[in-house]
Amino acid sequence: MEIKIKLNGKMVVDNIEADLLLIDFVRSHGCRSVKRGCESSNCGLCTVLMDGKPVLSCSVLAARADGHTVQTLEGLQEEASNFVGFIADQGADQCGFCNPGFVMNTISLLRENPDPTDDEIRAYLSGNLCRCTGYEGQLRGIRNYLNSRKD
Amino acid sequence: MEHKNYKAINQSVRKKDSMQLLLGKPVYTDDITSDDALVVKLLRSPHANAIVQDINVTIAKKVPGVVDIYTWKDVPKQRFEIAGQTYPEPSPYDRLIIDRHVRFSGDIVAIIAAETEKAANKAMKLIKVKYEVLEPVLDFHTAKDNPILVHPEEDWAQYCPVGGDNKRNLVSTEFHADGDVEAILSDCDIVIDHKYHTKAYNQAMMETFRTYCEMDRYGRLHVISSTQIVFHARRILSQALGIPKSRIRVEKPRIGGGFGAKQTAVSEVYPAFVTLKTGRPCELIFTREECFIGGCPRHEMEIHVRLGASKDGIIRAIDFHALSNSGAYGEHGPTTVGLTGTKSIPMYTSNLEAYRFDCEVVYTNTVSAGAYRGYGATQGLFAVESAVNELAEKLHIDPTSIRDKNMVKEGMVMPAYYGETANACALDRCLDHCRRIFNWEEKYPVRDMGNGKVRTAGVAMAMQGSCISNLDVGSATVKLNEDGGYNLLIGAADMGTGCDTILSQMVAESMGCSVDNVAVFGADTDASPYDSGSYASSTTYITGMAVYKACESLKKRMCAIAAEMLDCNVDELAFEDGQVIRLGTDTTVSPVDITYKAQCNSNLVAEATESHASPVSPPPYMVGMVEIELDKLTGKVDILDYKAVVDCGIPINPALARVQTEGGIVQGIGHTLMENVTFNRFNRPAESSFLQYKIPTRLDMGKLRVEFEHSYEPTGPFGAKSIGEIVINTPGPAIAHAIYRATGVWHRELPITPEQIALSKPEE
Numbered sequence: 001m002e003i004k005i006k007l008n009g010k011m012v013v014d015n016i017e018a019d020l021l022l023i024d025f026v027r028s029h030g031c032r033s034v035k036r037g038c039e040s041s042n043c044g045l046c047t048v049l050m051d052g053k054p055v056l057s058c059s060v061l062a063a064r065a066d067g068h069t070v071q072t073l074e075g076l077q078e079e080a081s082n083f084v085g086f087i088a089d090q091g092a093d094q095c096g097f098c099n100p101g102f103v104m105n106t107i108s109l110l111r112e113n114p115d116p117t118d119d120e121i122r123a124y125l126s127g128n129l130c131r132c133t134g135y136e137g138q139l140r141g142i143r144n145y146l147n148s149r150k151d
Numbered sequence: 152m153e154h155k156n157y158k159a160i161n162q163s164v165r166k167k168d169s170m171q172l173l174l175g176k177p178v179y180t181d182d183i184t185s186d187d188a189l190v191v192k193l194l195r196s197p198h199a200n201a202i203v204q205d206i207n208v209t210i211a212k213k214v215p216g217v218v219d220i221y222t223w224k225d226v227p228k229q230r231f232e233i234a235g236q237t238y239p240e241p242s243p244y245d246r247l248i249i250d251r252h253v254r255f256s257g258d259i260v261a262i263i264a265a266e267t268e269k270a271a272n273k274a275m276k277l278i279k280v281k282y283e284v285l286e287p288v289l290d291f292h293t294a295k296d297n298p299i300l301v302h303p304e305e306d307w308a309q310y311c312p313v314g315g316d317n318k319r320n321l322v323s324t325e326f327h328a329d330g331d332v333e334a335i336l337s338d339c340d341i342v343i344d345h346k347y348h349t350k351a352y353n354q355a356m357m358e359t360f361r362t363y364c365e366m367d368r369y370g371r372l373h374v375i376s377s378t379q380i381v382f383h384a385r386r387i388l389s390q391a392l393g394i395p396k397s398r399i400r401v402e403k404p405r406i407g408g409g410f411g412a413k414q415t416a417v418s419e420v421y422p423a424f425v426t427l428k429t430g431r432p433c434e435l436i437f438t439r440e441e442c443f444i445g446g447c448p449r450h451e452m453e454i455h456v457r458l459g460a461s462k463d464g465i466i467r468a469i470d471f472h473a474l475s476n477s478g479a480y481g482e483h484g485p486t487t488v489g490l491t492g493t494k495s496i497p498m499y500t501s502n503l504e505a506y507r508f509d510c511e512v513v514y515t516n517t518v519s520a521g522a523y524r525g526y527g528a529t530q531g532l533f534a535v536e537s538a539v540n541e542l543a544e545k546l547h548i549d550p551t552s553i554r555d556k557n558m559v560k561e562g563m564v565m566p567a568y569y570g571e572t573a574n575a576c577a578l579d580r581c582l583d584h585c586r587r588i589f590n591w592e593e594k595y596p597v598r599d600m601g602n603g604k605v606r607t608a609g610v611a612m613a614m615q616g617s618c619i620s621n622l623d624v625g626s627a628t629v630k631l632n633e634d635g636g637y638n639l640l641i642g643a644a645d646m647g648t649g650c651d652t653i654l655s656q657m658v659a660e661s662m663g664c665s666v667d668n669v670a671v672f673g674a675d676t677d678a679s680p681y682d683s684g685s686y687a688s689s690t691t692y693i694t695g696m697a698v699y700k701a702c703e704s705l706k707k708r709m710c711a712i713a714a715e716m717l718d719c720n721v722d723e724l725a726f727e728d729g730q731v732i733r734l735g736t737d738t739t740v741s742p743v744d745i746t747y748k749a750q751c752n753s754n755l756v757a758e759a760t761e762s763h764a765s766p767v768s769p770p771p772y773m774v775g776m777v778e779i780e781l782d783k784l785t786g787k788v789d790i791l792d793y794k795a796v797v798d799c800g801i802p803i804n805p806a807l808a809r810v811q812t813e814g815g816i817v818q819g820i821g822h823t824l825m826e827n828v829t830f831n832r833f834n835r836p837a838e839s840s841f842l843q844y845k846i847p848t849r850l851d852m853g854k855l856r857v858e859f860e861h862s863y864e865p866t867g868p869f870g871a872k873s874i875g876e877i878v879i880n881t882p883g884p885a886i887a888h889a890i891y892r893a894t895g896v897w898h899r900e901l902p903i904t905p906e907q908i909a910l911s912k913p914e915e
Contacts, residue, residue, distance in 0.1 A: 032182040033175025035407075037357045038439040042841035045357060073175035080174055088169035091806040094814065095647025096172025097357040097407030103173060122849045129841070131355050131408055132647050134813035135849040
C-alpha cells in the first residue's frame, strides 16, 4: 500500500506492506537514531513525535502514520542541542543507546511543561528505561539546563 | 597519601562521544552496516535436553528469500568455548556452532539466512525437527554426580587445571584456606550459619546482542560486533570456524551497554559462519526475548557461610562454600566463583584468624550463565555482608561499629586476597563519611510512621579487584600528530563507560596537552595494539598504565628526534610542559617541529606502543547505606535514600565515576527488589521480556548520593584503581538488612518481592 508521511519536514511517499512498523519505516528512511530495545512497548527507546506527540514507533503501524507528521531526533537537532550538553556535562550519556528516545521524550516534556519539578520530570520520563546511569545524572542535567534558563 | 596537582586527571570532562550519542548519530552496529545484509535467525530447541534425531529443512528452504539453512550436519566438529578470557581459557571447550545434542531450552538447532526477516521467520516455522527428548538436570543442588550428564561427549576438554569433570557434571572446583577454621569456629562465642541464594539476573543492556559480518576487500572475514573483547572474539571465531586468525578482523563500533554480557561471544559465530558459507554480508540481531532465553546471565549461586565471632563482635573465622550453576555450558564458570570468596572474605582481614573457601560449579540443562558486572563478588558479598549484619543484630551491636572493628585497613596483608597488601585503602574513611552524610544514627532505628509503614536503614560494604593479576594485558599506542596533538589507539572497549575519554585524559596529563587534542580510536584487531578487552574492572588500571607507559616511551622518542634537530646528546634534553627542553638553556623544541622532523628524512617514528600487566589487583572499596519505607500490609518496599562512598583511588573523571556508581546501585536495587528469574514449563526463564523482567525505572529508586574518598594506589595510573563493577555490590545486603530491621525477617534469597515480605514471619 502507498503511504505519505511528512518525515522531518520532508514528504515521503512509499509503498509498504501493511504490517510494517513505524520504527522500521523511519529507520529505512535514514532515521537511524530510532532504536529498538524490546518487543513489548516497555523501553521507550523508539520514541518519535507523531503530530507533535510522543509515540512508541514500535507500536505504531507505518500505515497508521499515513497523512501524518513524524519527527525523529534527526529532525530536532537544534531543539535537542539546547539541553543535551548539560546531560553530557554529567557524563550521563553513558552507552547512549537509550539517549534518542529519552531526548525525544524530554523535548516533548519541555514543550508541554517548560518548568517541570523533579517529580514531574521523573513521572513524564518513567517510560524511558536506561540501564547505565541510574537516572540521577540525566535528572541533574535537565535540572541544570532549567536553572541555566532562569539565570 | 600522594595527591598531585593534576591538569587533566581528576577532571570531569565530557565523554568524547557524548554529543554524537545524545544527538542520535548513527554509531552502533546496526546503524553503520550494509542495508542488503542477509538476515540471520536462529531456531532454538523447545526441550532442555534432547538429541536431534532428524531435521528436515527442504520445505523451509523453498520459502522465497531464504538463502540457506544450516544444521548440526553442516558445522565444523571441533569444540570451542565463547567466554572472552586469556588463552588458555579456564572455561571448558564444550560447544559446537550447532550440536546435535541440545542442552537447554533455547539451544541452537538451526541457522537460517534469508533476504528478509519475514522470510527467515517463515522458514523457521517450516523446519521439521524430530527430537529424542531426554530427562533434564534442572536443580543445581543435585547436578553433581547425577546419572544424567549435560556433557557426556568424549571430546569435552578443559585446558586449564581447574578441576572440571564432564562425567560428573562439574565445570570446576576450587579450594583455598588459611588457618584451622574448624578449631577457631568451635572456639567462637557465636557462629552465624546460613545459606544465601542469588539468581541468574539478566544484564539487560539496552542494545541486544548483535553482529554483522562481511568479506572485506582482501577476502578476509570482517566482523563488526557489539563486543567488549575484539581480540578474544577473533580467537574464538578462529577456533569455531577452523580458519586462521589472520583471516579475521573484528571491530567494535559504539556499544549500547555490556555489563559483562558482551564479554562472551554470544552472537558472533553464527553470522560469521553464514558469511563464510555464502560470501555475503549478513547480520544477526538478538530479540530481547532471545537475550533472556539464550543470553548469558549471572551465575545462580547458593553460598553457605559460617561466620564465627566473639561476643563483643570480633570476627575470627569465615567458612565459605559456594555452589554455582553454570547452566548448559561452562562460560566463565570456573572464574566467577573464585571471586565470591576472594572479594568478600578479605574485607574482614583485621581480626580473622582462619578462613576456608571451597566451591563447586555444576552444569545443568538451563540457560548458560556468563559474565555480569560484579562477577561472583556480588553473590559472595550478599552472603558475607548479610552474615555480618545478622551477627551485629544478634549481638545488639551497631552494624557499622562491628565493621569499624573488623574491616581491612591500609597496610594490612590480606591472606584471603592472594596475600596482597592493601596499599591504598580508605574503607574506614568511606564508612565514616557515609555514616555522616547518611545520618546513620537517626535513620537506623525503626520508625513506625503510623500509617502501616515503617522506616529504617541497612548497610553493606564491598570490594572488587582492578584487573586479573598476572594474566590480562592492556596495550596502547600513542602517536604524535602534525598539530601537536596525539592519536591514542587502544584495544579496550568503551561500552558507554567512558574509557576512551579517561584514557585520553591520561595522555593529556602525560603529554601536557589538552584532552581535546587527543584523538582516540578503538577497538579493531587490525589497528589496535593487543588488549585482553574491557572486563574485570581492568581498563582504567591496566590499559591506563599501558597508556602511561606508552606516553613515557613517546617522550623519550621525541627527545631523541629533538636531539638530532639540535645536534646534541639526548641526555641534555627533557620533556617538560608539553615540549622538549634543553636543560640549563632557554632552548625548546615543540611537538609540531618534532613531527615535521620525523616526517622528513627520519629514521625515528614519533609513536610508541607499550603493554602492561600487573602482579597485583588492588581492590577498590565502598560503603552503601539505604533507607527504606516498608508497607507492612503489602510488603512493598520504597527506597527513600541511598548514600554511597567509594574509594577507587584517584578518580580519573569524577563525573563518570559518579554515574558508574549511580548506575551500579540502581542495577543492584533491581536485583534485590524486582528482577526475578523463574522457569516456565518449557524450562525457559518465564521472565523473558521487560513486561515480566522489571528493571528499575526512574520511579523505583530514591534519592541517590555518591561521594568519594581518595586513596593513592601506587601501582595504578595516576593513583587510580577500578570503579566499574564494585558499585553493584552493596544494594543486596544493605536492603535485605533494612527489610530485616522493618520486619524481623532475614531474607536470604534475592529478589525479595512484596509477596515474600507480606507472607513472611519472624524466625523465632
